[in-house]
Amino acid sequence: MATAALANTDLTKNETLVFEALKDSTGPMKAYDVLDRLKDHGVRAPMTVYRALEGLEAKGIVHKLDALNAFVLCSHDHPHQVQSFLVCSECGMVQEISPELQEASPVEDKILGVVRASGFQMREARLEMKGLCKDCANG
């Protein structure tokens, strides 16, 4: 198992467990969902999961979705400041807008351009676009 995000990053044992749980998940996971999954691995303390999630987030491997209070794996192969997500309010699907989806007009570049021009020192930005996914819109 080798993703680009993991290749040059050292993860703690617990971060690796949380990473694996998120990788196996089809959608975003709340911290207690992760805890539930890791009980078989001997992880019982919520703090252990929170710390591991924080660590993964700091390393740019996981994003936190504020509106859902849930976590997803990053779909990029390197940490990035501007994170944009499509969130379906019907089925809960979350898709990170990856470089392949952005094609010729990268959302990230535009936002960074505006921020740079204003002289603001941005740490990160997260866009959560809510609506209906293709399946729910057609259903």
Ligand SMILES: [Zn+2]
């Ligand atoms: Zn990402």
Ligand SMILES: [Zn+2]
């Ligand atoms: Zn949907």
